[in-house]
Amino acid sequence: MALERTLSIVKPDGVARNLIGDVYNRFEKAGLRIVGARMLHLTTAQAESFYAVHSERGFFKDLVSYMCSGPVIAQVLEGEDAVAKHREVMGATDPKKAAPGTIRADLATSIEENVAHGSDSVENAAREIAFFFAETDLCSRTR
Ligand code: UDP
Ligand code: MG
Numbered sequence: 001m002a003l004e005r006t007l008s009i010v011k012p013d014g015v016a017r018n019l020i021g022d023v024y025n026r027f028e029k030a031g032l033r034i035v036g037a038r039m040l041h042l043t044t045a046q047a048e049s050f051y052a053v054h055s056e057r058g059f060f061k062d063l064v065s066y067m068c069s070g071p072v073i074a075q076v077l078e079g080e081d082a083v084a085k086h087r088e089v090m091g092a093t094d095p096k097k098a099a100p101g102t103i104r105a106d107l108a109t110s111i112e113e114n115v116a117h118g119s120d121s122v123e124n125a126a127r128e129i130a131f132f133f134a135e136t137d138l139c140s141r142t143r
Helices: 012-016 020-029 044-050 060-067 082-090 103-107 122-132
Strands: 003-010 033-040 072-080 116-118
Touching (some): 003 020, 003 082, 003 122, 012 020, 012 072, 020 033, 020 072, 020 082, 020 103, 044 060, 044 122, 072 082, 082 103
Antiparallel strands (some): 003 072, 003 116, 033 072
16 A cells, blocks of 8 residues: 555536535545645646547547536545545446446536546656646645
């Protein structure tokens, strides 16, 4: 087990539907600690850059437009095996395939509007955290 940090986003549908608290509650119950958070409305350029890995996919244009449709809240989660644990709490991309009790199974309305983003590896987590936060924006827990 390793102490890790990962990047989480409550996407525009989750913020619009007042699900921030519900999602945060699931992180905290899973033992993930929020060590930084900020709300912002992504520009098209920011969303395109964040999801650049998907730029050749058929869903890319719609994904960028969805991610810019309203404010999001981005947070850094810290904990043992935080990357994998967070993905487990979120569930599969498609809510129809997500395990019962996960964020996406319980709250998402479609494969696109699936409420939450989570980094998929420690390497990508570092890149995605730096996309939203300076090291000085993050606060390690002292108790
Ligand atoms: N997405 C979509 N259609 C698809 C696959 C993905 O609209 O067929 C969207 C969805 O919002 C997803 C995001 O693109 O969360 C990024 O896709 P990825 O495969 O990285 O899924 P994730 O890592 O979010 O589970
Ligand atoms: Mg992904």
